[in-house]
Amino acid sequence: MGNDLPKLEELSQIDLTMPEAGWMDTPVILRKGMYCHAARAKDIEFLNMPNPRDWRVEDDDWKLPENWQDIILDGLRERLQKFRSLRIFMDTCVRCGACADKCHFFIGSGDPKNMPVLRAELLRSVYRHNFTRAGKIMGKMVGARDLTEKVLKEWWYYFFQCTECRRCSLFCPYGIDTAEITIIARELLNLLGLNIDWIASPVAKCHHIGNHIGMEPQAMKESIDFLCDDIEDITGVRIEPSFNRKGAEILFVTSSGDYYSEPGIFTCMGYLMLFHQLGLDYTWSTYAAEGGNFGYFTSHEVAKLLNAKIYAEAKRLGVKYILGGECGHMWRVLNQYMDTMNGPPDFLETPVSPVTGTRFDNAASTKAVHICEFTADLIKKDKLRFDPKRNDHINVTYHDSCNVARGMGMFEEPRHIINNACNNFHEMPEETIREQTFCCGSGAGLHAGEDMELRMRGGFARANAVRHVREKHGVNMLACICAIDRAAFPTLMEYWAPEVGVTGVHELLGNALIMDGEKERTQDIRGEDLPYLEPEEKGDKH
Amino acid sequence: MIGIAYALIAVIILILVPWVGVQGLGLTYLFGVIIPYAAMAIFFFGFLQRLVKWSRIPNPFKIPTTGGQQKSLNWIRQSKLDNPSSTSQVIGRVLSEVFLFRSLFRNLSPRVGTGGSGVTYASAKWLWVFAILFHYAMFTTLFRHLRFFTNPVPFPVRFVEGIDGWLEVGIPQVMVSGLVLLCAISLLLARRLVIPRLRYISLMNDFFPLFLLIAIATTGVLMRYIVGIDVPSVKQLIMGLVSFRPVMIDGIGQLFYIHIFLVSTLLAYFPFSKMMHSLGIFFSPTRALANNNRAVHHENPWNYPVKFHTYGAFEAEFRDKMTEAGIPLDDTLATSTGKE
Ligand code: SF4
Numbered sequence: 094m095g096n097d098l099p100k101l102e103e104l105s106q107i108d109l110t111m112p113e114a115g116w117m118d119t120p121v122i123l124r125k126g127m128y129c130h131a132a133r134a135k136d137i138e139f140l141n142m143p144n145p146r147d148w149r150v151e152d153d154d155w156k157l158p159e160n161w162q163d164i165i166l167d168g169l170r171e172r173l174q175k176f177r178s179l180r181i182f183m184d185t186c187v188r189c190g191a192c193a194d195k196c197h198f199f200i201g202s203g204d205p206k207n208m209p210v211l212r213a214e215l216l217r218s219v220y221r222h223n224f225t226r227a228g229k230i231m232g233k234m235v236g237a238r239d240l241t242e243k244v245l246k247e248w249w250y251y252f253f254q255c256t257e258c259r260r261c262s263l264f265c266p267y268g269i270d271t272a273e274i275t276i277i278a279r280e281l282l283n284l285l286g287l288n289i290d291w292i293a294s295p296v297a298k299c300h301h302i303g304n305h306i307g308m309e310p311q312a313m314k315e316s317i318d319f320l321c322d323d324i325e326d327i328t329g330v331r332i333e334p335s336f337n338r339k340g341a342e343i344l345f346v347t348s349s350g351d352y353y354s355e356p357g358i359f360t361c362m363g364y365l366m367l368f369h370q371l372g373l374d375y376t377w378s379t380y381a382a383e384g385g386n387f388g389y390f391t392s393h394e395v396a397k398l399l400n401a402k403i404y405a406e407a408k409r410l411g412v413k414y415i416l417g418g419e420c421g422h423m424w425r426v427l428n429q430y431m432d433t434m435n436g437p438p439d440f441l442e443t444p445v446s447p448v449t450g451t452r453f454d455n456a457a458s459t460k461a462v463h464i465c466e467f468t469a470d471l472i473k474k475d476k477l478r479f480d481p482k483r484n485d486h487i488n489v490t491y492h493d494s495c496n497v498a499r500g501m502g503m504f505e506e507p508r509h510i511i512n513n514a515c516n517n518f519h520e521m522p523e524e525t526i527r528e529q530t531f532c533c534g535s536g537a538g539l540h541a542g543e544d545m546e547l548r549m550r551g552g553f554a555r556a557n558a559v560r561h562v563r564e565k566h567g568v569n570m571l572a573c574i575c576a577i578d579r580a581a582f583p584t585l586m587e588y589w590a591p592e593v594g595v596t597g598v599h600e601l602l603g604n605a606l607i608m609d610g611e612k613e614r615t616q617d618i619r620g621e622d623l624p625y626l627e628p629e630e631k632g633d634k635h
Numbered sequence: 636m637i638g639i640a641y642a643l644i645a646v647i648i649l650i651l652v653p654w655v656g657v658q659g660l661g662l663t664y665l666f667g668v669i670i671p672y673a674a675m676a677i678f679f680f681g682f683l684q685r686l687v688k689w690s691r692i693p694n695p696f697k698i699p700t701t702g703g704q705q706k707s708l709n710w711i712r713q714s715k716l717d718n719p720s721s722t723s724q725v726i727g728r729v730l731s732e733v734f735l736f737r738s739l740f741r742n743l744s745p746r747v748g749t750g751g752s753g754v755t756y757a758s759a760k761w762l763w764v765f766a767i768l769f770h771y772a773m774f775t776t777l778f779r780h781l782r783f784f785t786n787p788v789p790f791p792v793r794f795v796e797g798i799d800g801w802l803e804v805g806i807p808q809v810m811v812s813g814l815v816l817l818c819a820i821s822l823l824l825a826r827r828l829v830i831p832r833l834r835y836i837s838l839m840n841d842f843f844p845l846f847l848l849i850a851i852a853t854t855g856v857l858m859r860y861i862v863g864i865d866v867p868s869v870k871q872l873i874m875g876l877v878s879f880r881p882v883m884i885d886g887i888g889q890l891f892y893i894h895i896f897l898v899s900t901l902l903a904y905f906p907f908s909k910m911m912h913s914l915g916i917f918f919s920p921t922r923a924l925a926n927n928n929r930a931v932h933h934e935n936p937w938n939y940p941v942k943f944h945t946y947g948a949f950e951a952e953f954r955d956k957m958t959e960a961g962i963p964l965d966d967t968l969a970t971s972t973g974k975e
């Protein structure tokens with residue numbers, strides 16, 4: 094964690110009172126710890142995006158192109174014609190305040206401009222000034238203001254303080270989605286090269302190497318082979334997954350976090366074990382090696398650019414359909430965008446589970462099935478055998494990742510898996526789960542190191558609920574189906590709710606899954622001794 | 636906060652204008668005929684223009700906000716209203732928003748514990764209650780007003796009037812809706828004034844319609860219960876307007892002209908104001924679209940091809956490393972590039 098990160102006591106002082114001065118009269122102060130580093134020229138150039146240059150957030154001069162105002166306003170005008178969402182959201186807000194206290198960033202920071210309604214007003218005020226008659230004539234009186242450099246910096250600061258989680262949208266009587274406004278505002282900022290490094294760099298790597306972390310094909314294979322070695326140690330079963338194999342039935346795509354770092358790799362081991370046990374005819378790809386899509390945090394175009402590889406690879410390999418791993422925003426894109434952006438993929442077939450014969454009609458067009466749907470079906474049809482005792486040292490709660498919750502609505506499938514693989518499962522308070530779930534505070538490309546205070550503040554609402562079940566039920570594990578969650582939660586838990594670990598749902602499944610030919614397991618997937626065996630072992634020694 | 640002062644002043648001026656105009660200058664025709672007609676026209680065309688403008692802008696992507704279980708496996712119960720997968724379900728969702736304010740009903744608000752003990756959430760349905768009261772009272776009041784526009788007064792209007800007057804007190808009978816309307820607007824206004832967070836986000840555009848409605852409702856109540864007006868004459872005037880054969884009738888009270896001028900202002904202001912949320916809800920992409928993108932293809936009318944990094948380019952860069960790691964190369968690619 095960053096050394097500058099304020100102490101827990103300080104961040105625990107939740108203060109949601111409003112300041113005296115009106116928000117338009119409060120110029121933005123870019124506070125260290127609350128923002129990410131600027132994107133680098135080379136990454137922006139790499140994608141042929143406009144206005145690449147090296148700049149620093151701390152500098153007064155952001156080296157904006159001379160006609161930057163025109164660029165933004167033209168960009169806004171164009172998008173007002175292209176996105177009904179934007180126009181409607183600009184025109185219909187009544188400032189009822191229903192969304193105001195729904196944002197985890199507002200709850201954790203108390204900064205009024207983190208109220209979704211004000212975040213949206215940051216853009217709406219400029220829209221009024223330039224695109225409505227009343228705003229042109231009456232100006233500030235009706236909430237309109239000119240686009241100045243200060244305003245632009247304010248945009249940058251606050252649109253990179255939104256994780257596009259859509260919690261605000263759920264509560265808005267008109268469904269105004271500040272996430273959508275953020276997405277488009279970021280798109281505008283990108284016209285000026287004002288991205289953040291934590292997004293631009295993974296995007297560049299994903300574009301040309303194939304995944305966000307820039308892991309080359311041989312390293313990716315090595316990494317997965319390494320996980321197979323671990324699986325062999327623990328279960329005695331040797332797994333030989335295939336890569337870029339033509340003619341496989343299924344292309345499996347997941348976020349690179351799953352084969353790159355802890356605790357994601359344990360989830361990945363769960364996938365590998367499951368697929369092996371089923372004898373699934375599937376392949377990994379080192380080209381379409383990334384399910385996550387940081388392009389989606391950049392612009393619709395870049396989202397499409399990165400996403401296009403998945404269908405292209407599915408076509409090249411001649412698979413029948415796509416199976417997608419546990420990742421949040423990956424599934425927002427796969428569920429709501431992929432088919433429109435790069436489909437329909439007529440060369441694929443409506444997914445059918447080769448084990449149960451279940452046809453996934455809900456994916457009839459996009460031909461992409463979520464692994465939790467796939468696995469829940471297997472369990473329901475009794476195709477898997479479990480020994481949930483092996484998860485008895487785990488007292489788990491489940492975090493609904495925002496994208497999967499409010500951009501898809503997958504709530505029961507993962508719970509079905511957890512309930513079958515674990516004996517100890519406790520839900521967090523109702524207002525913080527399912528469709529009302531709180532973001533991890535690090536989504537939408539914000540899980541960098543330099544904005545740690547922002548992340549801890551943003552994750553407070555989620556962690557607060559975890560703390561509650563930790564105290565009430567002794568919960569010691571937070572399960573999720575999102576790679577960013579798995580990357581972000583360990584730090585968040587360490588800060589707010591120590592002693593709570595982080596896991597993917599398929600890690601829990603892997604622990605409990607009884608595989609053919611496995612030896613008696615004494616360790617869980619993490620290589621830790623299974624505590625429930627210990628008394629017996631001691632008994633043996635006597 | 637300056638916004639509230641501007642809004643108040645604006646409404647006061649709007650009250651004074653017809654007062655001076657009719658009382659002082661005797662411009663009854665202007666205020667009784669021309670302005671109402673103009674306001675109607677602005678309302679009608681403004682509304683239509685907005686409708687056309689909005690419907691012309693495409694929905695490039697289907698982005699419903701899902702508030703419940705998706706339709707997936709057949710043994711998992713889909714939440715049809717909160718996560719619709721078909722048009723009829725979408726209609727159900729939108730109607731539940733329009734008639735029941737479903738999303739507002741979810742409202743909760745965080746309660747900050749003492750001494751860093753964290754946050755809990757409590758249901759906060761006041762806004763929902765106020766909003767429901769306001770909109771339904773508004774609707775009933777408007778509906779009752781049809782008695783001025785119809786001859787004979789149709790049964791439903793008389794029926795609603797009958798229900799509305801259930802208190803059966805006063806002469807003329809007290810209409811509950813009018814009083815509820817005034818109360819609800821006052822509550823909505825009080826909310827904006829009292830809750831610091833709302834005061835902070837409120838603009839003149841938020842106060843103005845509230846003051847305007849208060850003025851309209853108050854003049855209405857005054858006319859009905861206190862000052863009294865010549866109802867048959869008013870009806871004659873309005874019927875004249877409706878049938879496009881305007882007649883001027885003398886002796887209609889001053890208050891009526893103020894009332895009708897304020898209503899005209901509201902009508903003319905409506906299409907350019909936040910009140911267009913009444914139409915917006917039907918267009919909102921997060922509510923009025925089905926979450927069935929994976930099942931049914933949705934076309935983006937301005938979709939365009941992008942130049943993504945192809946497999947060929949990828950393999951060209953990593954061919955040796957892939958070979959060494961035992962990752963299969965694409966043989967069709969190898970022959971096409973003439974490589975063995
Ligand atoms: S809930 Fe919707 S209408 Fe109300 S203030 Fe927020 S965005 Fe505006």
Ligand code: SF4
Nearest residue numbers: 196255256258259261
């Ligand atoms: S999308 Fe999430 S992070 Fe963004 S404003 Fe809404 S609630 Fe806050």
